[in-house]
Amino acid sequence: MQKEFGKLDVCTYICVVKLEQAIQSTKFKSEVQKAGLNILYTAWWLKTVTSKELKAFGLTHEQYNVLRILKGSYPEQMCVKNIACRMIEKNSNVPRIIDRLELKKLVERSTSAFDKRETVITLTERGMRLLAESSVKIDRLFGEVLTISEEEGAALNSLLEKVRENEE
Amino acid sequence: MQKEFGKLDVCTYICVVKLEQAIQSTKFKSEVQKAGLNILYTAWWLKTVTSKELKAFGLTHEQYNVLRILKGSYPEQMCVKNIACRMIEKNSNVPRIIDRLELKKLVERSTSAFDKRETVITLTERGMRLLAESSVKIDRLFGEVLTISEEEGAALNSLLEKVRENEE
DNA sequence: TAAATGTACGTGTACGTACATGTATTTATC
DNA sequence: GATAAATACATGTACGTACACGTACATTTA
Structure with a gap:
């Protein structure tokens, strides 16, 4: 129910x-x-x-975002920090999200050769496939649900940026 | 750091x-x-x-919201269900938020006399005081941070409602 | 009125956020 | 080159969300 x-x-x-x-x-x-x-x-x-x-x-919103960010720089790998700074919610605990993606074998972790502090994340074949399938659906959903015009979208964007214009 | x-x-x-x-x-x-x-x-x-x-x-955003909702119908009491349907995030687990407010003695729980399934929540004196203090600050913050005009606010509202116009 | 159905709320789990802290490694400074 | 400072990430805790389920109670139906 x-x-x-x-x-x-x-x-x-x-x-x-x-x-x-x-x-x-x-x-x-x-x-x-x-x-x-x-x-x-x-x-x-x-x-x-x-x-x-x-x-x-089998994906959450946040896991999907991480996969999309990884794809964005594909085939170049990304470290955790660079994923984090592209997340919408800036306090996302990216290592934890990666944990779950790794369990599902959608990404792989390895230590960077250039800087051993960095953990480098790679999208697996399986991750690529799942992202491809799911993003088709999500893009279609957005097309169906967000039926405002480009002009309205632009107006909304400028208003939202104006909202954020002020600091604390 | x-x-x-x-x-x-x-x-x-x-x-x-x-x-x-x-x-x-x-x-x-x-x-x-x-x-x-x-x-x-x-x-x-x-x-x-x-x-x-x-x-x-010592309040979270969600705890503050629950206190505000309670104040909204003060002095009339509210049951958990009626608080939940006024929350912005519709899947908020209100009983759990109430747990924390109760621990801090900002609200009190009691069973409804009319319907024993219902738990009725009352804002305590202490809860009222804390809400009064914090809402002054929050209202001031909003005034300082959200510096868009009333016209811009109205435009934003109509665009956002348009965004939500479509169902799944 | 007995049984079935619906409702209100509490609670358990998986996951995410916000934030603090620990550890390994790199960079800066003397 | 040794030491201090900074950085990258993992991890722990408190809290919230999303969702399933259990229990007590109310309402409907037979």
Whole structure:
């Protein structure tokens, strides 16, 4: 049985449009405050939608990201540090994610010859194959789900960068 | 020592504006794909900024949210289910978050008289006080950090709702 | 009213995040 | 060249998420 919240279950939430309905709140202090919550909620929504798709491949969102980053510099290998600095969530514990990928034989660890402190990660044949299969699905999903136009995408990008303009 | 990624440490990331710089990538397939990553990154950024502020109060982002939700219906009590359906992350394990708030004596659990399956949560005096102090700080932080205008906030909100318009 | 079904919540597990610390190795400094 | 500082990574802990399942209680149905 699917977990439920109020009258809506998790599947329903994925189709819910309005923030007010999603978090059962109508009183926001301002559009700006609402935007903050909206960013958090939309990120959760995006992650959930893609995670559901990745489940068929036995991958988590984060494991998929690491595989994609590795592919990005293929055939050049990458060390853990260089993977970490490309992750979206900057506190990702990359060694731990690598542990799981290694268990599934999707990547291999070896010590760098140039700097023995570095652990160099290689995508295996199997990892390449799984990534190829899953990324087709994910790209298609994004195409189906994110139906905003390029212009709207660009507008969204410039607004989000503006949001992040200020430091602490 | 602060954890580092490439040349940037976590504190630096908080001030980084451009997504390209943040995730060390310049080749996005489209503005729409970039927007997807931008939403995820901005959400991480927002959470990190507020979590740092909440640390002074011994609260996590999620614990703070639960306290705020409780205050929202104060003095009326809330059951676990009704808290859960107001959380931004819909799979939050609310009983576990309540466990920690209860340990810190910020809330109290009791069984509902109307429906013995329900656990009713009450904000304690101490919880009220801590929430009051911390929310002043958080509201101020948001005011300082989110310097977009109300119009920009409204534009952002309508774009984000458009992003979520499509189901799986 | 007895049995079946549904609901609310607690709890267990795998995984991820945030952060601190330990260890091996490299680089900087004297 | 020896020592100190910095770096790369692994690992431990507390907490959160995603999800499955168990138990107590409520509601529906026969």
